[in-house]
Amino acid sequence: KQEVTQIPAALSVPEGENLVLNCSFTDSAIYNLQWFRQDPGKGLTSLLLIQSSQREQTSGRLNASLDKSSGRSTLYIAASQPGDSATYLCAVGMGGGNKLTFGTGTQLKVEL
Amino acid sequence: DADVTQTPRNRITKTGKRIMLECSQTKGHDRMYWYRQDPGLGLRLIYYSFDVKDINKGEISDGYSVSRQAQAKFSLSLESAIPNQTALYFCATSGGAAEAFFGQGTRLTVV
Numbered sequence: 001k002q003e004v005t006q007i008p009a010a011l012s013v014p015e016g017e018n019l020v021l022n023c024s025f026t027d028s029a030i031y032n033l034q035w036f037r038q039d040p041g042k043g044l045t046s047l048l049l050i051q052s053s054q055r056e057q058t059s060g061r062l063n064a065s066l067d068k069s070s071g072r073s074t075l076y077i078a079a080s081q082p083g084d085s086a087t088y089l090c091a092v093g094m095g096g097g098n099k100l101t102f103g104t105g106t107q108l109k110v111e112l
Numbered sequence: 113d114a115d116v117t118q119t120p121r122n123r124i125t126k127t128g129k130r131i132m133l134e135c136s137q138t139k140g141h142d143r144m145y146w147y148r149q150d151p152g153l154g155l156r157l158i159y160y161s162f163d164v165k166d167i168n169k170g171e172i173s174d175g176y177s178v179s180r181q182a183q184a185k186f187s188l189s190l191e192s193a194i195p196n197q198t199a200l201y202f203c204a205t206s207g208g209a210a211e212a213f214f215g216q217g218t219r220l221t222v223v
Contacts, residue, residue: 004154032210034211034212036214041217041219042216042217043202043214043215043216043217044202044204044214045214046211046212046213046214049210049211089154089155091155091212093212098143098206098210098212099145099157099160099170100145100147100155100157100204100212101157102147102154102155102156103154104152104153104154105154
């Protein structure tokens with residue numbers, strides 16, 4: 001059974017800092033990996049999708065990497081802003097329909 | 113309009129009542145999913161559907177049923193709600209091994 005772990009569970013940083021969120025998974029036979037953002041009481045917003053054949057994806061200040069063989073992904077956020085404060089979720093897509101297995105998230109707070 | 117719309121957004125119901133959560137999507141995707149989110153447990157898959165005639169159980173399907181009325185509509189039912197089904201429920205869609213899109217969620221409270 002696929003298990004997804006996110007470390008740290010919570011993180012508080014000053015504005016402007018570059019930061020890295022970590023995601024690890026136990027079964028490397030994935031189709032893709034997706035990073036989401038969740039604001040309190042809100043839905044999930046897709047940030048980046050990395051297919052299993054890719055090593056990284058970038059969108060603006062966000063960069064996600066994938067190392068399937070070691071079962072790891074990182075989400076790099078450059079020049080953090082208070083508006084980046086949210087919970088970040090990592091999810092791996094498995095075969096048989098792109099069913100997603102989620103980590104429990106990293107709660108990020110960016111302070112002024 | 114949102115790509116994935118869930119109704120209702122909030123619902124309080126009593127133990128033993130039947131309740132239906134509805135989901136519609138405008139993405140044109142063939143695959144639809146229902147997840148529930150509990151504090152500390154992350155999101156878990158309840159049911160998923162590849163098309164109108166293909167419905168599959170997920171990790172935690174006991175106590176739930178689903179109906180795929182059309183490619184764009186996928187509803188989740190709790191036949192007899194119980195308090196431990198209190199959670200945040202999400203509907204999602206995807207096209208093959210591609211990006212998944214989620215609705216805004218339905219906060220369900222069973223008292």
